[in-house]
Amino acid sequence: MKQVFAATIVCGVLSCVGCGPTRVVAPGADAEAADRVRATLVSASTSSGTEQEAAATGTGWGTLKGRFTFAGTPSQPKALVVDKDTEVCSMGGMKLLDRSLLVDPSNKGLANVVVFARKTSRVKTAAAETPLVFDQKNCEFLLPVFAARVGQPVDVHNSDPIGHNTNIAGSSFNQLVPAGQGTAYKPDAETGMPTMVTCNIHPWMKAYAVFRKDGYVAVSAADGSFTISDLPAGETIEFQVWHERSGGPNGAVGLEKPELKWTPKGRFQVTLEPDAVKDLGTLEIPAASIGS
Amino acid sequence: MNRFSHVAFLLAAGCLLSAGCGRTPPASYRLNMVEATKQRLTTEQERQVATVLLAMFGTPDEPVALPETGLDEAKLRLASGPVRSDIVGRKNGLYREHCAHCHGVTGDGMGPTAAFLKPYPRDYRPGVFKFKSTERADKPTHADLLRILRNGIAGTSMPSFALLSEPQIDALVEYVKYLSIRGETELSLMRAYFELDDDANGILPETREFLVDETLTPIAEKWKSAAAAQIVVPDMPADIDLAESIAKGKELFYGDKANCVKCHGVTGLGDGQANDYDDWSKAIVEINKEIEGGLAKAGKTSTSGMSAEDAAEHRKQVAWLGRFSQVVDGDALVPRTIPPRNLRLGVYRGGRRPLDLYYRIHAGINGAPMPAAKGTVPPEDIWHIVNYIRSLPYEFDGELGADRPMVARDRF
Amino acid sequence: MRRLGGIFWSLIFLAVPILGVATFAVAPSYNIWLPKDVSEHGSSIDGLFYFILALTGVVFIATEGLLFWFLWKYDAAKAKGPATYIHGSHTLEVVWTIIPAATLLFLAIYQMNTWADVKMRRPAMAPTVEVVARQFEWRLRYPGRDGMLGTRDDLFLTNDLHLPVDEDVLVQLKSMDVLHSFFLPNLRIKQDAVPGMKIPVWFKAKETGQFDIVCAELCGWGHYKMKGRVTIESRADFDRWLEETYARQEATQPAPEDTAAAAAD
Numbered sequence: 031m032k033q034v035f036a037a038t039i040v041c042g043v044l045s046c047v048g049c050g051p052t053r054v055v056a057p058g059a060d061a062e063a064a065d066r067v068r069a070t071l072v073s074a075s076t077s078s079g080t081e082q083e084a085a086a087t088g089t090g091w092g093t094l095k096g097r098f099t100f101a102g103t104p105s106q107p108k109a110l111v112v113d114k115d116t117e118v119c120s121m122g123g124m125k126l127l128d129r130s131l132l133v134d135p136s137n138k139g140l141a142n143v144v145v146f147a148r149k150t151s152r153v154k155t156a157a158a159e160t161p162l163v164f165d166q167k168n169c170e171f172l173l174p175v176f177a178a179r180v181g182q183p184v185d186v187h188n189s190d191p192i193g194h195n196t197n198i199a200g201s202s203f204n205q206l207v208p209a210g211q212g213t214a215y216k217p218d219a220e221t222g223m224p225t226m227v228t229c230n231i232h233p234w235m236k237a238y239a240v241f242r243k244d245g246y247v248a249v250s251a252a253d254g255s256f257t258i259s260d261l262p263a264g265e266t267i268e269f270q271v272w273h274e275r276s277g278g279p280n281g282a283v284g285l286e287k288p289e290l291k292w293t294p295k296g297r298f299q300v301t302l303e304p305d306a307v308k309d310l311g312t313l314e315i316p317a318a319s320i321g322s
Numbered sequence: 323m324n325r326f327s328h329v330a331f332l333l334a335a336g337c338l339l340s341a342g343c344g345r346t347p348p349a350s351y352r353l354n355m356v357e358a359t360k361q362r363l364t365t366e367q368e369r370q371v372a373t374v375l376l377a378m379f380g381t382p383d384e385p386v387a388l389p390e391t392g393l394d395e396a397k398l399r400l401a402s403g404p405v406r407s408d409i410v411g412r413k414n415g416l417y418r419e420h421c422a423h424c425h426g427v428t429g430d431g432m433g434p435t436a437a438f439l440k441p442y443p444r445d446y447r448p449g450v451f452k453f454k455s456t457e458r459a460d461k462p463t464h465a466d467l468l469r470i471l472r473n474g475i476a477g478t479s480m481p482s483f484a485l486l487s488e489p490q491i492d493a494l495v496e497y498v499k500y501l502s503i504r505g506e507t508e509l510s511l512m513r514a515y516f517e518l519d520d521d522a523n524g525i526l527p528e529t530r531e532f533l534v535d536e537t538l539t540p541i542a543e544k545w546k547s548a549a550a551a552q553i554v555v556p557d558m559p560a561d562i563d564l565a566e567s568i569a570k571g572k573e574l575f576y577g578d579k580a581n582c583v584k585c586h587g588v589t590g591l592g593d594g595q596a597n598d599y600d601d602w603s604k605a606i607v608e609i610n611k612e613i614e615g616g617l618a619k620a621g622k623t624s625t626s627g628m629s630a631e632d633a634a635e636h637r638k639q640v641a642w643l644g645r646f647s648q649v650v651d652g653d654a655l656v657p658r659t660i661p662p663r664n665l666r667l668g669v670y671r672g673g674r675r676p677l678d679l680y681y682r683i684h685a686g687i688n689g690a691p692m693p694a695a696k697g698t699v700p701p702e703d704i705w706h707i708v709n710y711i712r713s714l715p716y717e718f719d720g721e722l723g724a725d726r727p728m729v730a731r732d733r734f
Numbered sequence: 735m736r737r738l739g740g741i742f743w744s745l746i747f748l749a750v751p752i753l754g755v756a757t758f759a760v761a762p763s764y765n766i767w768l769p770k771d772v773s774e775h776g777s778s779i780d781g782l783f784y785f786i787l788a789l790t791g792v793v794f795i796a797t798e799g800l801l802f803w804f805l806w807k808y809d810a811a812k813a814k815g816p817a818t819y820i821h822g823s824h825t826l827e828v829v830w831t832i833i834p835a836a837t838l839l840f841l842a843i844y845q846m847n848t849w850a851d852v853k854m855r856r857p858a859m860a861p862t863v864e865v866v867a868r869q870f871e872w873r874l875r876y877p878g879r880d881g882m883l884g885t886r887d888d889l890f891l892t893n894d895l896h897l898p899v900d901e902d903v904l905v906q907l908k909s910m911d912v913l914h915s916f917f918l919p920n921l922r923i924k925q926d927a928v929p930g931m932k933i934p935v936w937f938k939a940k941e942t943g944q945f946d947i948v949c950a951e952l953c954g955w956g957h958y959k960m961k962g963r964v965t966i967e968s969r970a971d972f973d974r975w976l977e978e979t980y981a982r983q984e985a986t987q988p989a990p991e992d993t994a995a996a997a998a999d
Contacts (some may be wrong), residue, residue, distance in 0.1 A: 037330075053652035054645070057351040057365050058371035067377035067528050071388060114584070114595060146364050168427065193581035195693035199601075202459030204686050206698045208579045213697055222517060230691030231584045268519070277616060277639060279362050280516055293520055318632070423955075435955065455988060465992035474871065474892055481871045481956070482892040485963055553995065607900045674890060675985045705986075716886050 088264010090304020091154055100140040101319025104133045110234040112169065117233065119169035122306070126234065129174045130274045131320060132241040132252070139254025140315060142175040143199065144272040145241055146226055146247035147261065153244045154260040161214070164239075166196070166207075166229070171237035174225060175189050175274070179245035180217050185210035194232065198239055200225045217241035221273050223280045238274060240314050264302040265319040271296045275320045283315060330376055348419070349382040349404075350662045351428045352599070354505070355653040359646045361608065371511050374526070374533060378511060382418075382427050385497075387424060390534055391542045393500050400490070401497035404498045416490055417497045419626070421484065427503030431602070432655060439479045442655055445602050446498060447505025449541070450689040453672030458685040458694050460551035461544050469673070475667040491591040499545060504543045555680055556701045564709060571710025581701050582682075585662040585691070590714050592664040601689045603657035609650060616643045660690060668715035677707040740809035744802055752799035755791070767918040769952040772966065778848045778924040786841065808959050815953040852923075856934055861906040862897065867914035867927040871954030873946055875978065889980050893962040905935040916949035918964060926951055939966040 048134045067180040108128040119126070163184040165172045178184050186196045188207040196213075197204040200221065205213050217239075224240040235244055240247055246267075248256040261267060270282040276282050282296025290298035290310070302308055341453065358368050380386030383403040387393040399408075403413035418427070422621045424443040426433040431445030444451070453470060455464035471491050475484035483491060514526055514537070575590075587594035600609055620640045625633040663671075666691075672678050672687070682702050684695035695704060761767050771780060806812070850985045864875040864883055871892050878887025883906070897903050907916050909927035916935060917924045920943075947962030967975070982989070 042596070054355055055647050056355055057369040058350075059373060059376040060369060061376065063373045064376035067374055067533075068386070070528065071377060071530050071534055073530070077573050092364075117437060122662075193584065195581070197691070197693065202688055204458065204691075204693045206581060206695050206700055207694045208581070210697075222513065230598055231581060231595070233595070277619075295516065295520070297520070318636070457993065463992070465988075469992070476873075476890075476892075479869070484893055485961060551992075552988070555987060675983055675988060677985050713886070717911070 050224065051285060063080050073216050086244060088262060088304065089188075090263040091260045092262055092263040092302030092304060093257060093259040093307040094269075094300060094302065094310070095255065095257040095307060096145075096310030098140040098250050098256070099312055099314050100133045100141045100254075100320070101136040101314045102320075104131045108133065110205075112234060114232055115169065116279075118190060120274070121168070121186055124168065126168075131172070134253050137253055139252060140273070141249040141250055141252045142238075142274065143245065143254070143255055143256070143315075144175060144177065145250070145258065145269055146177070147234075147258070148268045148270050150244050150246060150262050150267055151265055152262045154245075154262075155245075156240045157244075157245065158182070160187040163187055163212075164211050164237075165194075165196055165250075166235070169229075169235060171227065171229075172235060175238045175240070175249045177240045177242070177247040177249050178217055180220055180241050180243045182245075183219065184215045185212045186215050193254050194229045194235075197230055198225060198227045199228070204230070223270070223282070224274075230306070240272075249284050261302055262316055263302045263306070266299050268293070268297050269316070271298070273315070273320070277319055285313060285315065285319075285321060287313070323533035324719040327648075330342045350617065351379075351382060351504075352426075352430065352653075354430070354508050354512065355649045356606070356609070357509055359642075359649045361512050361515055361641060362645065363512060363515060364524065367515055370526060371508065372527075374511060374528065374565055376531065377499070378507065378538065385500060387500060388534065388538065391500070391503055391538050392546050392647075393503070394496055397493040397496035407431060413490075416486075416494055420486075421498075429498070429505060432653075434502055435704075440658070441478055441660075442602070442658070443479070445505075447509065448508040448601065448689075449502050449544075451502075452603060452687045453678075453682075453689075454548075455553060455677075455681050456551040457553060457696075458546055458688050461546045461548040464495060464499075468492070471495060472584055474672065475537050475671050477667075477671050486649065491686040496699070502693045503538075503541055503545065507538055510537050510541065510615065555677060555684075555686055558676065558700075558705045559680070562705075562709075568713050570703070571706035571708070571713075572698065574707050575710055576705055579703075580695055582707070586665055589693060590665045592662040594662055596661055597659055598691045599657060600691070601661040603655075603660070606654045606657045608648060613643050613647050614652070616640075617647075645708060653728070662691075665711055665714045666717075675703075676708050676712065679711055680704055683707055737811035738807065740811050742804070744805040744809065747798070747805055751795050751802075754794065754798075758787075758791075770822060771920065771922060772939050772943065772945070772998040773923070774938040774940055775848065776792045777853050778851070779922045782845050783850055783895040785844075787817040789837065789841075847856060857904060857936055859902060861934070862903045864906040864908065865895070865897065865916060865927075866908045866910050867949070867953075867960075868910040869912065869914075869954050870949070870960040871967050872916075872960075873910070878980065887980075889976065889983060891979065893947075895947060895962060896965040896972055896975050897939060897966050898969045899939050899966050902936060902938050907935050909931040912927065912953050913951045914949050914953045914960070917948050917950035918945065919948065920945035921964075924950055927946075941967065942966050 032281075043049050045188040079083065092236050097169075110126045110128060112126055129142075133139065134141070157179045162176070162178050164176055165184045165187040169192075171191065183253045186205065186207055188209060188211060190210050191209050193206065195204060198215075199219070201219070203215055205215070219241070220243050221239065221241050224238040227237040229235040239251075240253050246258050246261055248258045271285075272281045273283050274281060276296070277281045278294065278296055282294075284294040284296050285292045287298065290300065291297040300308055300310075332434040352371055353368060358371070378386065378388060380564070381704065385395070385398045385402045387398055392427060400412065402417050403418070403420045405413065409415045422433055423435050424433045424439065425431055425446070426436065426443075431443045433443065436443050447657050449461065451462045451466075453475070454460075454466040455460070456463060468491055470480070471483045471486075471494060474480050483494070485493075499714055510525045511526060512633055515524065516696040518524065518526070573588075574580050576588070583594060585594040586592055616639065620636070620643065628636065668674075672682055682692065683699070684701075686692045686708070693711065695707075699707070735844050766782060768783070771777065813896075847872045855931055859882060860877065860881055861878075866873040866875070866944070872895065873882060874891040874893075875894055876889040878885065878889055880887055905916070907927050908931070909929045912929060913929040915924060916927055921936060921937050922937060924932055924936050927933065944963055946963050949957055949960035951957075953960065
């Protein structure tokens with residue numbers, strides 16, 4: 031009896047060997063469908079572009095504006111952990127706060143919401159030659175979210191008495207910026223949604239950057255308002271909305287606005303009249319959309 | 323021995339003897355579940371990605387390389403599949419013999435031994451490689467990868483494969499490129515679902531234009547153009563006064579332009595900071611933050627005051643967070659901070675030639691926090707820093723006693 | 735039936751010495767024998783090996799033969815009479831204790847010189863190379879032009895050991911992590927690398943060529959493939975190789991095969 035018991039224990043232990051965290055089941059490929067796809071790919075001819083760009087239907091340029099507000103009370107922003115170069119970064123006992131949810135207390139305006147056009151048929155002006163200044167001081171990026179156009183020179187500047195390095199994720203740009211100097215950067219590709227900008231010497235420093243080819247992008251100001259001008263009129267333009275703390279996919283902000291065809295992927299559509307300003311009014315973002 | 327013991331013994335012997343019998347299923351690639359869950363793909367969409375990848379890249383036993391990738395299928399055949407001899411007697415299955423146990427069959431850096439290694443083996447799928455001779459944003463050249471295989475990476479578990487023959491090392495490098503291109507294509511496809519217009523019904527177009535011209539070709543082009551992006555290194559002046567150069571290098575090392583001591587420490591021991599991550603770990607850290615934050619918030623929210631739709635949304639979000647948590651548990655390695663290199667040891671992962679150190683300083687290390695000094699520190703100054711760094715393991719020759727830990731020249 | 739059984743088992747036991755001798759006789763023609771010896775002291779080690787092989791071989795055949803004989807002759811089916819019980823023979827026991835003891839003592843003394851040559855009589859010279867065993871490779875460090883290990887001009891390599899022929903060579907053996915064993919089959923050298931110890935290993939190679947370095951102490955999952963290569967070459971070739979490899983280590987420009995021109999494949 032004792033032997034049977036001992037044998038059962040041993041067998042039980044042995045059979046648990048090799049157990050570990052179970053991996054979720056990944057769906058297998060459909061082999062027949064794969065063969066069909068491969069046949070398409072191997073055929074030498076490129077499929078004649080059947081989906082042409084929707085012919086530009088309009089002339090003239092319009093402007094889009096609106097104001098984002100936050101329906102709810104934002105919690106006290108957390109203080110960032112500053113443990114390097116404290117004589118500069120915590121000078122005079124200054125505390126650096128998390129800036130991911132900046133709400134104007136007087137008018138509930140939500141800052142740093144990014145709105146950009148996903149695809150436009152025409153662009154009014156070429157990329158600006160004047161460099162956009164992206165500065166950092168007191169161990170903080172001065173712009174928590176900044177937008178630039180592909181090909182527009184950006185002066186990544188450092189107004190601190192200590193050195194920083196600016197690391198733009200997804201672009202492989204990670205450059206030393208000595209004290210008091212700047213380094214030139216020209217975005218060469220569009221980001222999809224905004225990408226993170228950090229400093230590796232001071233890991234608490236964080237900002238977001240969004241680069242678009244056509245430049246139709248705006249970042250909401252402290253009172254939540256934004257304006258995108260010189261948009262092509264007469265065509266339906268789909269816009270993407272993003273906020274750092276949004277709980278939607280990839281930070282998309284989905285609102286209940288069927289009149290603008292607002293989708294859960296954070297997109298809405300408008301058609302502009304030439305020389306007209308379309309004001310979307312107050313766009314209220316419910317507290318539930320913003321992650322904690 | 324009574325009858326019962328006899329039977330039990332025979333049964334046990336029978337079980338033991340038949341353990342291991344049966345056919346092993348052929349190896350298959352594992353989908354990048356972390357990215358799939360991050361992009362909130364449905365099972366149908368995941369299946370589509372797996373199917374398209376099967377069509378474009380084949381299986382671990384039978385790889386396919388479309389001409390646009392620029393890869394040599396003959397070399398891939400040498401490296402792929404189980405270890406066996408081919409019809410002319412050459413050994414095939416090199417990747418599975420030498421690499422898969424750490425780097426994984428999918429090249430995801432999560433082979434069976436990976437969790438026990440420090441640092442983790444490279445995950446090829448994002449297409450980011452650290453030790454190369456090209457500018458930061460560019461891919462390594464073929465020669466760079468050959469060099470890594472031949473020399474190994476000192477200070478890590480990556481061994482030297484110099485004893486393999488040239489064609490074998492070449493085949494392995496080709497296969498690594500294949501896995502990397504496949505991994506980047508997979509990421510690109512998964513991210514493309516978000517960019518779809520809403521009338522596409524969540525299905526990617528399976529046309530040659532989309533899959534090859536728009537997705538695969540840009541990735542393959544970066545690999546093909548790597549050689550052109552090689553850093554041009556000016557000569558170190560032949561009549562350089564080494565002592566003077568080292569002194570200048572020390573000034574720069576401690577100075578404000580290069581800021582080396584901020585991370586590598588005033589001692590050069592790499593103790594300047596300890597809380598940054600490399601790109602692979604950082605991705606998981608960010609995901610963990612999102613999951614934790616989301617679950618904490620969901621725990622505080624009650625569905626009682628919500629409309630039916632909102633409550634359903636909320637439940638969906640919570641379910642997604644739970645699944646994401648499960649995926650990160652099983653399909654990602656525990657994130658680890660990346661300490662700045664201890665420069666007193668004389669162990670240089672990317673190679674110990676002065677040239678290798680020049681590359682590291684000029685372009686930084688892609689995928690790691692090490693920034694690029696290009697444009698900030700002029701080339702002659704970079705050479706001075708290189709000379710200083712090479713002198714660091716020997717800087718206190720005879721000055722410190724035997725019990726001081728700063729000098730550890732015997733480890734390499 | 736029982737007699738057949740007895741014959742069967744006796745013959746099985748007879749097969750042991752027959753097959754044992756046969757395999758040893760046939761092995762060299764299948765190239766399953768001692769690896770080629772290119773070292774100076776190797777012949778004395780091999781000589782010891784053969785001597786012990788002959789000695790034990792004779793004893794082996796004798797005892798196995800006796801075993802067969804007793805099985806055959808005193809098989810219960812044939813030898814019908816009752817067994818004789820003896821109390822043991824004191825003389826026999828003394829004889830078969832003294833003779834092996836004397837043999838072993840002889841062997842111990844006979845091999846002392848060879849052991850001292852390989853393990854005790856260290857040549858007074860600076861190390862030619864430092865070999866650090868690491869999971870799962872052999873990391874090498876040559877003293878540079880200044881002849882001293884641990885200085886700025888050291889040459890660092892992995893797995894590719896070069897040594898001069900016809901010269902005394904001193905290897906300083908260390909381990910970076912766990913127990914390994916530095917085994918050069920063709921040079922009859924085997925020395926455990928013990929973490930924390932610096933162990934000198936010396937030998938002289940008599941022929942040029944490329945031979946294996948293998949690990950002879952289980953050190954982890956990669957122990958089976960912890961292989962290196964030792965190249966024995968003339969002093970001139972060795973010096974030239976050192977210069978070339980050192981120049982490559984000090985390179986400040988990419989090697990010609992690493993540049994864009996060569997990458998046009």
